[in-house]
Amino acid sequence: xxxxxxxxxxxxxxxxxxxxxxxxxxxxxxxxxxxxxxxxxxxxxxxxxxxxxxxxxxxxxxxxxxxxxxxxxxxxxxxxxxxxxxxxxxxxxxxxxxxxxxxxxxxxxxxxxxxxxxxxxxxxxxxxxxxxxxxxxxxxxxxxxxxxxxxxxxxxxxxxxxxxxxxxxxxxxxxxxxxxxxxxxxxxxxxxxxxxxxxxxxxxxxxxxxxxxxxxxxxxxxxxxxxxxxxxxxxxxxxxxxxxxxxxxxxxxxxxxxxxxxxxxxxxxxxxxxxxxxxxxxxxxxxxxxxxxxxxxxxxxxxxxxxxxxxxxxxxxxxxxxxxxxxxxxxxxxxxxxxxxxxxxxxxxxxxxxxxxxxxxxxxxxxxxxxxxxxxxxxxxxxxxxxxxxxxxxxxxxxxxxxxxxxxxxxxxxxxxxxxxxxxxxxxxxxxxxxxxxxxxxxxxxxxx
Numbered sequence: 029x030x031x032x033x034x035x036x037x038x039x040x041x042x043x044x045x046x047x048x049x050x051x052x053x054x055x056x057x058x059x060x061x062x063x064x065x066x067x068x069x070x071x072x073x074x075x076x077x078x079x080x081x082x083x084x085x086x087x088x089x090x091x092x093x094x095x096x097x098x099x100x101x102x103x104x105x106x107x108x109x110x111x112x113x114x115x116x117x118x119x120x121x122x123x124x125x126x127x128x129x130x131x132x133x134x135x136x137x138x139x140x141x142x143x144x145x146x147x148x149x150x151x152x153x154x155x156x157x158x159x160x161x162x163x164x165x166x167x168x169x170x171x172x173x174x175x176x177x178x179x180x181x182x183x184x185x186x187x188x189x190x191x192x193x194x195x196x197x198x199x200x201x202x203x204x205x206x207x208x209x210x211x212x213x214x215x216x217x218x219x220x221x222x223x224x225x226x227x228x229x230x231x232x233x234x235x236x237x238x239x240x241x242x243x244x245x246x247x248x249x250x251x252x253x254x255x256x257x258x259x260x261x262x263x264x265x266x267x268x269x270x271x272x273x274x275x276x277x278x279x280x281x282x283x284x285x286x287x288x289x290x291x292x293x294x295x296x297x298x299x300x301x302x303x304x305x306x307x308x309x310x311x312x313x314x315x316x317x318x319x320x321x322x323x324x325x326x327x328x329x330x331x332x333x334x335x336x337x338x339x340x341x342x343x344x345x346x347x348x349x350x351x352x353x354x355x356x357x358x359x360x361x362x363x364x365x366x367x368x369x370x371x372x373x374x375x376x377x378x379x380x381x382x383x384x385x386x387x388x389x390x391x392x393x394x395x396x397x398x399x400x401x402x403x404x405x406x407x408x409x410x411x412x413x414x415x416x417x418x419x420x421x422x423x424x425x426x427x428x429x430x431x432x433x434x435x436x437x438x439x440x441x442x443x444x445x446x447x448x449x450x451x452x453x454x455x456x457x458x459x460x461x462x463x464x465x466x467x468x469x470x471x472x473x474x475x476x477x
Contacts, residue, residue, distance in 0.1 A: 063373045064093045068121040070104040073330055077393040081386040085377060092373050112136050115367060119374045120381075123170050123363040125161055126248070126440040131363070132169050133438065138364040141168040143375050149382070154399045155425060158359040161271060161436055170361025171382035172399035174327075174390070177424040177431065178257050178355045180344040181324040181332050182217075183314065186238060190216040190225050200347035204262055204285035210347040211293070214240035217320035218298045226298055233297020240298045242310040242319035243290055245455055249278075249447035249472075250434050252356045254323045259286040260356070260432050261349025271436035274476045278447060278469035284461035287454050294455065302455045315339055326421040327396050333416045345420045355424040357431040359399055397421065439475040446471050 069078060075098045082094040097118070099107055105127060111117040112131070123131070131137050141163075144151065149171070151159040158172040182197060192213050201208035215226035218240035224231045226240060244253035250266075251259065264282040267273030277283075293299040300319075311331050313319045315338055323346070324332070332341040346355055362381045364374045380386050387398035391407035394414060398407060404422065411418045424430050437443075450468035453459040 062091050062093055063370050064095055065120060065370060065374055065377055066095050066097065066118040067377070068097050068099065068104070068108065068118040070099055070101045070122065071327070072098055072100075073395050074390070074393075077390040077395060078381075078386075080389040080393070081381060084385060084389065085380050088380075089376065092376070094377065112365075117365045117367060119368040119370055120362055120364055120378055122173065123162075123361045125358065125434060125436045126250075126444065128162070128169060128361070128363065129164075129436065129438050129440055132164060132167075136366055137169040138366045138368070138371060138374075139167040139169065140171065140364065140375070140378070141166065143379075144168060144171075147379060149379065153401060154382075155357075155359070155401060155404065156428060157357070157433055158399050161359065161433070162361050164272060170363045171378055173360050173362050173381060173387075174396045174398050175357060175359040175404075175425060176326040176397065177357050177421045178252065178323055178325055178346060179420040179424070180321055180346060181314070181328075181341055182321040182344060183317070183319075184340045184342050186219075186317070186320045186339075187213070187217050190219070192216050194342065194344070197344040200344070202258060202261060202347035202349045204289040207289060207292075208347060208349075211298075214293065214298050214321065215296070216240070220297075226296065231297070236297055236300075238317060239300050239319045240321060241293060242313055242322040243293070243299050243455075244310060244323070245302050245305075245448075245452055247448065247451075248444035249440075250356070251451070252358065252434060253325065255286055255290060255451065256434075257323060257346055257354055257356055258289075258349060259283045260354035261347070261351055262286050263349075263351040265432070266435040267437065270433055273435070273437055276435075276437075276443070276469055276472045278450075278472060279462075279466040281462065284465050287451055287461045287465070291455055291457070291461075302452065314341075326418070329411070329416065329418055329421070330395050333411075333414070333418075343418060343420045345424065353424075353430050355431050356434050357425060358434050397425070439472075442475055443472050 069075065078096060082096060086092065086094060108121060154172045155175045158175055162168055162170040197213065200210045200213060202210040218226035218236060219238045220232040221235045221237045222232065247253050250256050259282060262282045262285060264280050266276060268275040294301050310322050311328060314322055317339060346353055362378045364371060364378055368374050384400055384402055387400045387403035388406055390398050391403045392410055394407060394410035397404050408422050446468050450464040453464050454461045
């Protein structure tokens with residue numbers, strides 16, 4: 029990993045940004061009575077909302093300047109890890125549940141609990157369960173900033189043409205044996221080059237024009253964008269306890285059944301073969317008319333509601349499985365680097381980011397759902413004002429029975445490739461699901477010994 033190249037890439041991103049709030053490098057020392065804090069994030073769609081927050085914060089705190097660096101997901105974590113190792117990290121950054129345990133274990137994160145207690149921050153105001161994710165052994169390593177749930181997104185024109193209406197999609201069922209009404213809808217939405225759908229006589233699975241379903245296989249150990257949600261609906265749970273469990277259950281037959289069903293979709297011609305799948309994102313495939321349906325997270329809403337979109341899309345709840353309807357619920361936090369020279373100012377910024385003063389501004393942008401329950405309502409209202417029907421995401425979040433938390437444990441970044449490789453080997457037809465997942469599970473649990 030070459031730090032100079034990573035910094036050069038970040039610098040190019042900063043030059044491309046037009047806001048005066050965006051710059052790069054580590055925190056500046058206090059000068060002229062002002063403190064400059066460096067804040068890192070990865071999502072370009074969320075950047076304008078946090079620029080709004082920085083503007084409001086600086087107005088209220090004229091002695092503090094916020095510099096925002098936005099870097100794409102892959103480079104973000106590489107750059108952050110490098111900066112932490114060199115002792116030159118940002119004062120504050122957006123953290124994610126797979127990565128934060130390693131930062132906490134290496135004492136890179138400031139414990140916020142004494143500050144939360146001192147300033148009487150009400151963590152119960154956040155969406156249920158989000159604040160607990162960032163606590164270990166009584167120490168709190170972040171304040172919640174947003175949350176996301178999952179739903180189906182589909183091409184309304186394509187499905188209507190094949191006789192699948194919205195009412196049907198709002199009440200889908202699924203099981204790993206015959207796929208339930210979800211598989212029937214996927215089959216109808218799959219169309220070959222001669223215009224025959226997946227249920228029609230003579231359907232040619234070797235010459236498919238539009239796939240009924242686009243699955244996600246670069247999905248780490250959690251399967252948030254597809255297999256994890258259906259596995260949970262089949263009764264699968266990742267861990268002995270969450271967060272901070274020490275025994276994974278990837279060898280559960282209910283997970284193997286779920287992965288086998290996805291392989292079955294490919295064999296039927298209803299989903300693209302993994303080794304022949306385009307390298308472009310599934311969302312782009314859907315937008316290009318190459319697919320009719322996929323699982324999408326609420327953070328991608330703006331991709332499908334963009335008035336410039338070439339297709340017409342709508343959202344539907346995930347199907348109900350043998351164990352009920354299940355959606356992953358996840359959230360991000362704002363963390364403070366333990367090595368920051370300006371911890372009190374950084375806390376002031378993080379506390380602001382977690383407050384209604386900032387999260388209401390983010391809500392108005394209608395890009396993500398903020399962590400505060402009150403701000404969530406404002407974000408939903410902002411979507412409705414734009415004519416977006418996105419209630420499926422907030423409905424899921426409102427029901428604890430319909431959601432599950434993604435696993436938070438030690439070794440998260442090591443577990444991701446182990447499980448992803450096992451799942452991909454099954455989808456490629458190189459291994460049987462039971463054997464591949466048991467082998468992966470043994471490796472994963474071996475990390476905790």
